Amino acid sequence: MVITVFGLGFVGLTTSLGFAEYGHKVYGVEINPERLSTIKGGKLPFLEPGLDEALTRHLGGNFTPINTDLLAQAVSESDAVYYCVGTPYGKDGQADLTYLLSAIDQTLAVRPQEKYQVMVVKSTIPPSTTSQKIIPHLLAKGLKVGEDLGVANNPEFLREGHCWDDFMNADRIVLGVSDERSAQVLRQIYATVKEPVYCVSLNTGEFIKYLSNTLLATLISYSNEMSLAADVIGGIDVAEAFRILHMDKRWGGATMASYVYPGCGYGGYCLPKDTNALYAVTKTAGFDAQILKNVIATNDHMPEFIAEKIIRAIGSDKSQTIGILGLSFKPGSDDVRDTPSAKIIHALIEKGYTHICGYDPVAISEFRRYYDFDIEYVNSYEEVLNRATSLVITTAWPEFHDVKERTQKPVVDCRYMLHSN
Numbered sequence: 001m002v003i004t005v006f007g008l009g010f011v012g013l014t015t016s017l018g019f020a021e022y023g024h025k026v027y028g029v030e031i032n033p034e035r036l037s038t039i040k041g042g043k044l045p046f047l048e049p050g051l052d053e054a055l056t057r058h059l060g061g062n063f064t065p066i067n068t069d070l071l072a073q074a075v076s077e078s079d080a081v082y083y084c085v086g087t088p089y090g091k092d093g094q095a096d097l098t099y100l101l102s103a104i105d106q107t108l109a110v111r112p113q114e115k116y117q118v119m120v121v122k123s124t125i126p127p128s129t130t131s132q133k134i135i136p137h138l139l140a141k142g143l144k145v146g147e148d149l150g151v152a153n154n155p156e157f158l159r160e161g162h163c164w165d166d167f168m169n170a171d172r173i174v175l176g177v178s179d180e181r182s183a184q185v186l187r188q189i190y191a192t193v194k195e196p197v198y199c200v201s202l203n204t205g206e207f208i209k210y211l212s213n214t215l216l217a218t219l220i221s222y223s224n225e226m227s228l229a230a231d232v233i234g235g236i237d238v239a240e241a242f243r244i245l246h247m248d249k250r251w252g253g254a255t256m257a258s259y260v261y262p263g264c265g266y267g268g269y270c271l272p273k274d275t276n277a278l279y280a281v282t283k284t285a286g287f288d289a290q291i292l293k294n295v296i297a298t299n300d301h302m303p304e305f306i307a308e309k310i311i312r313a314i315g316s317d318k319s320q321t322i323g324i325l326g327l328s329f330k331p332g333s334d335d336v337r338d339t340p341s342a343k344i345i346h347a348l349i350e351k352g353y354t355h356i357c358g359y360d361p362v363a364i365s366e367f368r369r370y371y372d373f374d375i376e377y378v379n380s381y382e383e384v385l386n387r388a389t390s391l392v393i394t395t396a397w398p399e400f401h402d403v404k405e406r407t408q409k410p411v412v413d414c415r416y417m418l419h420s421n
């Protein structure tokens, strides 16, 4: 089959290369010229193990990265057009659909009238978006869904840092469809995969993704709230308590346990915006979801709580240099979008602790590109240990496990990763 994919970010590049690996011919459209030329040069624009080898295997073969100049040719050949563009925070926490609708319009401007193509949204969109926003958008342009073209969603569950592996070994494939013709095209795309494929309604497909992300956010906020409860009660070894909790057979030793663990609050691109978007769409529909509301409130409170915890541990001397260990939102990734480290640095600066020295094994340049903090950055673990007078672990990179063996300086372990906190 031939597929055009809009957006070559974490999801779009992985999807493009995954489909290429299945044997399909894929055009990947990217509007960011810098990102496109990096990919055309055979390099990844972000850290993602395994994806680099897939790019080397398929670039110039099944996978062709293009800019919009070649869009008409790509779309005219395609059986399906996938949308993997960003759906960031919008007004009042709603998902901003600007990129998605604009990519859809770009497709409509060049689509062949005579061919039944399926437009598939892989970006995360709140339940009812296809039925209430995308289909009316197409109808307003005189297009009948199910007759002139198909519309579907195919939510993505990959984790950054494991994109390739999660895509190629997915737990399940979810296809939100409204007509049998579209379902057939999508089933053909996934014809070679061994994972179970579920065809569900459009709203169900969209909802499943939010069910997943908001549950993860809830588990994290629950764990963080419990760490605050433990702190006020006192005498509780939080890390030990959670590790012992995980030994319960009902958790099955699964990696889900990593979400039932306190830290600095959830961050990254997806959990914050998706939790807010589901809360907003539900509220607009007339239901004020109290658990979601409080999950968000707990998370919003975390940077302030962590900053106070740090200050309690390091004291009131504002001339000291605080070494921030970890800038990415999680270990194994250089993604710094909505990273708790930035919020904690901001909170410390607001409280007058302006001498800050940041270190991360891979994310320093991304962090500097995203955030305009007037702080120092160092390029090695050794250097931050030497420069700082106190240290704060904000991302649980494995290399920080030995920090207490390497320095006598105060260490605040905001990720509860060291054995005795």
Ligand SMILES: NC(=O)c1ccc[n+]([C@@H]2O[C@H](COP(=O)([O-])OP(=O)(O)OC[C@H]3O[C@@H](n4cnc5c(N)ncnc54)[C@H](O)[C@@H]3O)[C@@H](O)[C@H]2O)c1
Pocket (backbone or CB within 6 Å): 006, 007, 008, 009, 010, 011, 012, 029, 030, 031, 032, 035, 084, 085, 086, 087, 099, 102, 103, 106, 122, 123, 124, 125, 156, 157, 158, 159, 160, 269, 270
């Ligand atoms: N990152 C994740 O872990 C993850 C996991 C599952 C789902 N998602 C969802 O997938 C979607 C994409 O996420 P991402 O992390 O890959 O985003 P990203 O920001 O890394 O990538 C989006 C890309 O789309 C490009 N783009 C925007 N408009 C375009 C257009 N009209 N034509 C061509 N390219 C265009 C951007 O330049 C950017 O490179 C979001 O809805 C996100 O919520 C993300």
